[in-house]
Amino acid sequence: xxxxxxxxxxxxxxxxxxxxxxxxDLASDEMNQVTDLIIRKKFDKGELIVMxxxxxxxxxxxxxxxxxxxxxxQEAKEQILYLFTxxxxxxxxxxxxxxxxxxxxxxxxxxxxxxxxxxxxYELLRNAPSISVKIMEQLCIRIEHLESSIQNMGSKNMxxxxxxxxxxxxxKYGVRKGNGVLxxxxxxxxxxxxxxxxxxxxxxxxxxxLQEEGTIELIGNKKIMIHTIKALELEFSKEI
Amino acid sequence: xxxxxxxxxxxxxxxxxxxxxxxxDLASDEMNQVTDLIIRKKFDKGELIVMxxxxxxxxxxxxxxxxxxxxxxQEAKEQILYLFTxxxxxxxxxxxxxxxxxxxxxxxxxxxxxxxxxxxxYELLRNAPSISVKIMEQLCIRIEHLESSIQNMGSKNMxxxxxxxxxxxxxKYGVRKGNGVLxxxxxxxxxxxxxxxxxxxxxxxxxxxLQEEGTIELIGNKKIMIHTIKALELEFSKEI
DNA sequence: AAAAAACTGTGATTCAAATCATACTATCAA
DNA sequence: TTGATAGTATGATTTGAATCACAGTTTTTT
Numbered sequence: 001x002x003x004x005x006x007x008x009x010x011x012x013x014x015x016x017x018x019x020x021x022x023x024x025d026l027a028s029d030e031m032n033q034v035t036d037l038i039i040r041k042k043f044d045k046g047e048l049i050v051m052x053x054x055x056x057x058x059x060x061x062x063x064x065x066x067x068x069x070x071x072x073x074q075e076a077k078e079q080i081l082y083l084f085t086x087x088x089x090x091x092x093x094x095x096x097x098x099x100x101x102x103x104x105x106x107x108x109x110x111x112x113x114x115x116x117x118x119x120x121x122y123e124l125l126r127n128a129p130s131i132s133v134k135i136m137e138q139l140c141i142r143i144e145h146l147e148s149s150i151q152n153m154g155s156k157n158m159x160x161x162x163x164x165x166x167x168x169x170x171x172k173y174g175v176r177k178g179n180g181v182l183x184x185x186x187x188x189x190x191x192x193x194x195x196x197x198x199x200x201x202x203x204x205x206x207x208x209x210l211q212e213e214g215t216i217e218l219i220g221n222k223k224i225m226i227h228t229i230k231a232l233e234l235e236f237s238k239e240i
Numbered sequence: 241x242x243x244x245x246x247x248x249x250x251x252x253x254x255x256x257x258x259x260x261x262x263x264x265d266l267a268s269d270e271m272n273q274v275t276d277l278i279i280r281k282k283f284d285k286g287e288l289i290v291m292x293x294x295x296x297x298x299x300x301x302x303x304x305x306x307x308x309x310x311x312x313x314q315e316a317k318e319q320i321l322y323l324f325t326x327x328x329x330x331x332x333x334x335x336x337x338x339x340x341x342x343x344x345x346x347x348x349x350x351x352x353x354x355x356x357x358x359x360x361x362y363e364l365l366r367n368a369p370s371i372s373v374k375i376m377e378q379l380c381i382r383i384e385h386l387e388s389s390i391q392n393m394g395s396k397n398m399x400x401x402x403x404x405x406x407x408x409x410x411x412k413y414g415v416r417k418g419n420g421v422l423x424x425x426x427x428x429x430x431x432x433x434x435x436x437x438x439x440x441x442x443x444x445x446x447x448x449x450l451q452e453e454g455t456i457e458l459i460g461n462k463k464i465m466i467h468t469i470k471a472l473e474l475e476f477s478k479e480i
Numbered sequence: 481a482a483a484a485a486a487c488t489g490t491g492a493t494t495c496a497a498a499t500c501a502t503a504c505t506a507t508c509a510a
Numbered sequence: 511t512t513g514a515t516a517g518t519a520t521g522a523t524t525t526g527a528a529t530c531a532c533a534g535t536t537t538t539t540t
Contacts, residue, residue, distance in 0.1 A: 074397055096377055147343070150393065151312075
C-alpha cells in the first residue's frame with residue numbers, strides 16, 4: 001500500500017490495521033483514521049500481557065508474535081484456551097460489556113501489540129458498521145475453535161488428542177517441505193500438555209511413539225517435521 | 241404487554257420476541273414486525289431438531305423447552321456442548337457466514353422453536369442495529385461458557401467436575417426450597433457424563449458420595465435437592 | 481395394569497495415564 | 511566458555527477412572 005496519503009513513519013511498522021481481518025473491508029482513508037488511534041506495546045518472551053480480572057483500555061490486536069491465553073484448573077494447573085497469532089485480538093469482552101478479561105495472556109516470543117482504545121472504537125463502529133459483522137464472524141470462529149477443543153478433550157484416547165494438536169499446528173504454523181510439513185512449535189512439551197489437558201510426560205511419550213512409527217520427526221525441541229499428515233488424520237479418526 | 245396494536249392470536253403464544261435478550265431493546269412496533277416473520281416448530285422429547293451439517297433456513301430461538309447440543313468424540317461418544325433453554329438461540333453461524341451448524345441438537349423435553357428466516361433477519365439488522373450488539377453480547381456469553389467448560393474438563397479431579405455441573409444446574413434450573421435449592425435435572429446420568437467427559441458409572445458414584453456426605457439428596461432420577469451449595473463451591477475450589 | 485424399554489447403582493477387575501524418579505539435553509546469562 | 515536454568519525422555523510404580531457385569535428401579539408403551 002502506498003504511503004502517499006498518510007503519515008509515513010507509521011508505514012515502517014507492519015500496521016495492525018492492514019493485517020487484521022476485522023478491518024479488511026475498510027476503505028483506505030477509514031483505515032488511516034483507525035491507524036492514528038493506535039497505541040503500541042511491546043512484550044518480551046515470557047512476559048505477562050494481561051491478567052485475569054484486568055479491565056483493558058481497549059481492543060488488543062497482535063501485530064507480531066505469538067501468545068498463549070490460559071486459565072488455571074482446580075489443581076492449579078495451567079489450562080491453555082487459545083494460541084493467538086498475528087491478526088488475532090483479545091479483550092473484546094470489555095469492549096461490549098465493560099467486563100474484565102477472563103484469562104491470562106503471556107507472550108510466547110517477542111510480541112508487538114496494537115491497542116485501539118475504547119471510545120475510539122465506539123466511534124469506529126458507528127462510522128463503519130461493517131466492522132461489527134466482521135467481529136461477529138471472528139467471534140464465531142473462536143466459538144468453533146472452543147467447541148472443537150471440548151470435543152477433543154472429551155476423548156479419552158490420548159493418541160488422537162495429540163494428533164489433533166499436531167494437525168492444528170501444521171495448519172497454523174506449518175510450512176511445506178518436500179513431502180511433509182515443518183512446524184515451528186510455539187509451546188514446550190508442558191505447554192502442549194496444558195493445552196490438551198494431560199501431563200508433560202504423556203506428550204513426550206506420544207510424540208516419541210509417533211516418531212517411532214515414522215509419522216513425525218522431532219527436530220530439537222521446537223521443530224517437528226510431519227512426514228505423513230494422512231497418518232495423523234487417520235490416527236485422529238481411527239476409532240469412529 | 242398489551243395486544244391492542246397487533247394481531248392478537250399471536251399473543252396466545254408466549255412470543256419469542258418478548259423473552260429473547262437479543263430483541264430486548266426493540267420498540268414495540270419493531271417487535272411486532274419481527275413477530276410477523278416468525279415460523280413456529282414443535283418437537284417431541286428425544287426428537288432431533290438439527291443435524292451437524294444442516295444449512296438452517298434462519299435463526300432458531302427456543303420459545304419453550306430444553307435441548308442439548310452435542311458432537312461425537314473420536315470414540316463415537318456424545319460430547320454435549322450446550323444446554324439451551326427458553327430465550328437461547330442457535331444457527332447463528334449460518335446467519336453470518338452461510339455455514340452449516342456444527343453440532344446436533346436434540347429436544348430433552350417437548351420444545352417449541354421460533355425460526356426467524358434469513359433474509360428477514362438481514363433487513364432487521366439494517367433497521368435495528370442495536371440487535372447486532374446484542375448478538376455480539378450473546379456470543380461473548382457463549383464463549384465464556386465454553387471457556388469455563390474447557391477449564392473444567394482440564395481438571396483431573398472428578399469430584400470437582402461433578403460439583404461444578406451441579407452448581408451450573410442450580411443456577412440455571414434451581415428453585416429455592418427452605419435452606420437448599422431444588423434442581424430439575426434436564427439430563428440422565430449418562431447425559432451428565434457426556435457433558436463433563438466421563439462415564440455414567442462415575443457420575444453415579446460421585447453423586448452417591450455427595451449424598452452420603454449430606455451435601456445433596458437424590459430425589460428420584462430427575463430431581464436433586466442441594467442442601468449445602470457452599471459445600472459444592474468448596475468442593476469445587478478445594479485444591480486451589 | 482402389565483410388559484417392555486430405558487435408566488440407575490454398585491461391586492470386581494482391568495488398564496492407561498498420573499506420578500515419581502532420574503539422567504539427559506538445550507538454552508540462556510554472566 | 512562455563513555454569514546455571516529450563517526443558518526433555520523414559521523407566522518403574524501407583525492410582526483412579528474405565529470397563530465389565532448384573533441386579534434393581536423408573537419410565538414409557540400398549
